Amino acid sequence: MLDRKFVIENIELVEENCRHRGVTVDVRKLADLEQQRRAKQIEAEDLNRQANEKSKLIGKAAEGAEREALKEGARQLREQKEQAAAEVDALAAEADAILRVIPNLSHPAAPIGVDDKANLELRKGKHQPPVFDFPVLDHVQLGERLDLFDFEAGGKVAGHGFYYLKNEAAQLELALQQYVLNLLVGEGFTPTITPDLARNEILQGIGFIPRGPETQIYSVADTDLSLIATAEITLGGWYAKETFDSDQLPLKLCGVSHCYRTEAGAHGAATRGLYRVHQFTKVEMFAFTLPDESEEMLEYFCGLECRIFDELGIPYRVVDTATGDLGGPAYRKYDLEAWMPGRGDGGEYGEVTSTSNCTEYQARRLAIRYRIKGEKGTHFVHTLNGTAVAISRALIAILENNQRADGSVAVPEVLQPLLGKDVIEPRK
RNA sequence: GGAUGGGUGGCCGAGUGGUUGAAGGCGCUGGUCUUGAAAACCAGUUUACGGGAAACCGUAACGAGGGUUCGAAUCCCUCCCCAUCCGCCA
Missing domain, CATH: 1.10.287.40 (Serine-tRNA synthetase, tRNA binding domain)
Structure with a gap:
């Protein structure tokens, strides 16, 4: 606030x-x-x-x-x-x-507009959208052919929006986590695995609304706990009510967690398969910074997201999110939209990551401060978050972009050693 | 889950219901002394909110929340957390 x-x-x-x-x-x-x-x-x-x-x-x-x-x-x-x-x-x-x-202030350069139609494309990734000389399949069809998912069983056991990852999909989830975690550790992030639940007061501090008709959050009956929608909640809440010494900043964390979203009222063809699900795994980046470091950190986070998708060989574009689409806490937000050949009619871009500079908005609600040695008083830190990888959507992009005429899917080079193979082939 | 003992300032650690925001020590900052350093000595050293141009002033905070009282760190209740032992368990 x-x-x-x-x-x-x-x-x-x-x-x-x-x-x-x-x-x-x-x-x-x-x-x-x-x-x-x-x-x-x-x-x-x-x-x-x-x-x-x-x-x-x-x-x-x-x-x-x-x-x-x-x-x-x-x-x-x-x-x-x-x-x-x-x-x-x-x-x-x-x-x-x-x-x-009252939402956060907006960065003066953020495009002004009521919704995502006003988003401004900033640049494209290293890779061009692939051109296929065979009929393109979407990830659901690919998954059927390669036996990678079970949506029916997910529905039976947990309800619509849940799914099983099978075979290489399950392995890809772990490989993606490990690839991304290794990369972030190399960048000086502290790798963590966070709780998948958090107290409602923490959710509110981060800017989520735990209960009510418009909530996106699963809450646990008879407790003040909710399932987290992102590790941003648990990473940001980590230092709630604490005061850093300024020389501890910036602090860069990344967290692996499951993310749970009710996705109330979201249906339709574009949400088929893994695109909009009630549970997925995500590696989230988070930083606590001094106020004059946060703009630079946002560019850094965005750069890392680009690096990850470039290394995965996935085409994407970066958009500067319009004011009407920022959500409450963000001062500025960049989304990466990956090319998804099976989406829409002949392929569409779909959001795969997002990074935000929330300035002091979350820090004030959560009472996360810093102190400068020798100076009186404290100030609020700035917080930033960014998706390193959201597994379900990354899987869509990998499968659909790397599909081949024979129905197999090439494994991105950086994942090959982790997966132990360079191609996913139909089962006999 | 059960039993017991605990939670006080950056840290350690006192604290008979009444000038206790809190002794003492450590640490830290500044000063004196010294060629310099150490030691010694002196002084200072929480945060939030409100008022004020400022100096500064007011209010609140001793795990959290309630209660008793004119008055609570101190008494009572509830909860949370930590330690140890027992039980259970991946």
Whole structure:
């Protein structure tokens, strides 16, 4: 969330930003509530101070009528204070509810627009979309021929949107994880495996809405836990309520986790197969940085995502996400869209990774700060996240781009040693 | 899951319900001394929120949340976490 004071001092700027983001918020009401809250808080604190003073006198006073009178006075002051404090809390809660739905500010270069149609293509990857001289299959058809998935059994056992990976698909999942993890370790990331569940307060801090009609999140009944939709949640939550020394930053982590999404209301041909599923595995990058490092870190994350898909031999394009499509926490976001030959009519680009600079938005909600040695006070860190690889969508891109006329699929060179073969062939 | 013992400032560690935001020590920062360093000595050393141009002032915080009381680190309740032992288990 944004800084209260900043919002109140920059009402018009925040209102304009909300318009660009497609979010309707009554910023002026927030300012009004804040003003009332401050006045009430001063009143409550003053009453409390008076009560404290009186209580101290009681300690020194002798037993008797005088002491009883002091007690009564202090009691009354505290009652008044409690009443004022309750009003402060109510005002703060109301103001906070508004503040929490205000999205982050937007990078001045981010394209302005209400949805993904306004996304700006920045560049393309090293590889061109392949040209096939045979009928192109999509990953579902390829998977049938190669016996790589079982969607029916997934549906039977866990419901629509779940699936089994079989044979080379299962091995590819592990190979992709290992390839990416090795690459990131080489780049100085700390590799981690995170919990697949997190407390709702952490989800909210990262910017997810754990419950409610529009939620994308599975929650666990009778607990305050939810299944995570991305390791961004657990990696960001790792340092909640903690203060870094500035020389610990930047801190680069990557985490392997399963990701669970209800995908409420998402159906259709473009979501067939592995594209939009309720569970998948992902290796996520995450960084805590000083404020003046985060823009550079975003470019670095994007560069790594490009490197990974270039090395996998997959054609893609990079888009600068439009303001209306940024989500709440992001200040700027780049998506990689991989070429998927089996998608749509003759192939389409489909999102495979995404990297965001969330500046202080998540850090303020999660209370993640840093301190500079020798300086008084603390500041909020900047947080960034990026997909290194989302297995299900990477599998689509690998299978569909590397298919061959005989129905086999070439294994990307970097995965061959990990998979122990260079081609996936139909089973006999 | 059961039993017991614990959770206090960057760390260690005191703390009879009443000038305790919190003794003492360590560490850290600055100073004195010294050719320099060490030692010694002196001083300073939490954070959040609010007010103020600033100096600074106010309020809150002793695992978390409630309760008792004029007043709680201190008493009561609930929960969380840690340690050890027992049980169970991949």
